[in-house]
Amino acid sequence: MPEISDRDFKQLVAFIKARYGINLEGKKFIVQSRLSNYIQDCGFRDFTDYLTVVFCDTSGREVANLINRLTTNHTYFMREPEHFAHFMDVFLPLAEKRIADHDLRIWSAGCSFGNEPYNLAMCLDQYFGFRRREWDLQILATDISFNALRSAAKGVFGEQALKNVPNGWKEKYFRRLNNGLYQVTDDLRSNVVFKYHNLMEPISFKKKFDLILCRNVMIYFDDSTKSALCKRFFEATEDGGYLYIGHAETAPEDMPYIKEIAAIYKKPEVMTE
Ligand SMILES: C[S@@+](CC[C@H](N)C(=O)[O-])C[C@H]1O[C@@H](n2cnc3c(N)ncnc32)[C@H](O)[C@@H]1O
Secondary structure (H helix, E strand, O other), X not given: OOOOOHHHHHHHHHHHHHHHOOOOOOOHHHHHHHHHHHHHHOOOOOHHHHHHHHHHOOOOHHHHHHHHHHOOOOOOOOOOHHHHHHHHHHHHHHHHHHOOOOEOOEEEEOOOOOHHHHHHHXXXXXXXXXXXXHOEOOEEEEEOOHHHHHHHHHOEEOHHHHOOOOOOHHHHHEEEOOOOOEEEOHHHHOOEEEXXXXXXXXXXXXXXEEEEEEOOOHHHOOHHHHHHHHHHHHHXXXXXXXXXXXXXXXXXXXXXXXXXXXXXXXXXXXXXX
């Protein structure tokens, strides 16, 4: 198995941190084990040879491949149920009152295999029911892993992945495929738009969001990266809108949002006379 030298590892850590915010310090063994087979299979002489290609890659293909291997995409349905409870019991009733044009914007930032945005789409369907057609309810879901995004767009999951899905939702929001896997219904899939977006880059989506979820992503970022990202999120949030972060994550010290409860932040409403 090829081994990565301290020098190569340091360079790789600096490259990934500068471009994607992910801090790989102290994860030398994991990085090595995630890349070794690929390096051998592709006929690179060693890590140095491979990284030279990565650092000079202008096509973006080799870097994308590296990101597919290095990102941690662990996710599941109904992860951190407190967020879904807040979404249904607090966020949506408030949004319903506040959003006069019925254009509700939600962004799942760091969506991995799509469980999070599909879960939100299910909640929206539960909440709005037949009134759904009176609303524009598309969810934007973004990530830097093309593998994760490709898989998310297909919306295919194993039986095990559905174990936390509430009773009745499996029949309502999934169809069983011949191979025993489950696919999110076309109707629900049409509510989610998957796109590549690197959270280190400026946010240039046309409209602001009523809710941004960035859960279990910033855990890999250092304080200054988190601080800059939360400022960008704040700018991209509607007044009175929310940010959900993971319960295991800490907000930066200069968090511009107001903390409502654990892992739930609000951008204050602007009072008009
Ligand atoms: C652990 S998953 C979290 C998925 C989901 N939000 C959840 O809580 O279950 C973290 C995701 O963040 C993505 N990610 C990491 N750095 C990113 C960046 N700079 N821009 C966008 N996505 C990023 C990874 O590719 C990965 O899919």
